[in-house]
Amino acid sequence: MAKKAKAKTAKKTVKAKAAKTVSKTAGKTAAKTTAKAKTKPKITRREYTKEDVKELRAHSKAKTPVAKIAKLTKRTVGSLRQKALKLGIGLGHQR
Known part of the structure; x- marks a missing residue:
């Protein structure tokens, strides 16, 4: 019984670590996209007069x-x- 309990807690910790990593990377990519959006001007087409x-x-x-x-x-x-x-x-x- 003790082995099963250890296996379950080990699985939970692995899942928790994976969730933390995903949330960290998602936060980083969101920060990168907002930083790029601020620096890059939007392209607008103008006709030649x-x-x-x-x-x-x-x-x-x-x-x-x-x-x-x-x-x-x-x-x-x-x-x-x-x-x-x-x-x-x-x-x-x-x-």
Whole structure:
């Protein structure tokens, strides 16, 4: 009988430890996701206006680096390259 009681308590302690580990890891992942959500801005799409296109063409003629254009226009490098491709103008090293 004593062996059965020890086995039951051993199982309970193993389950309790596992539950603690799960709750600790769940808390850590929840904290990580909230920290990431605070630092990463939400992406919002903006259409290119006529003024944006004029500015992009001017930068293309002036041979401004794409990274600099991206900072000035607050758009991604990929977005600028795609728009330039559609317009048929060269940007950056691809000229």
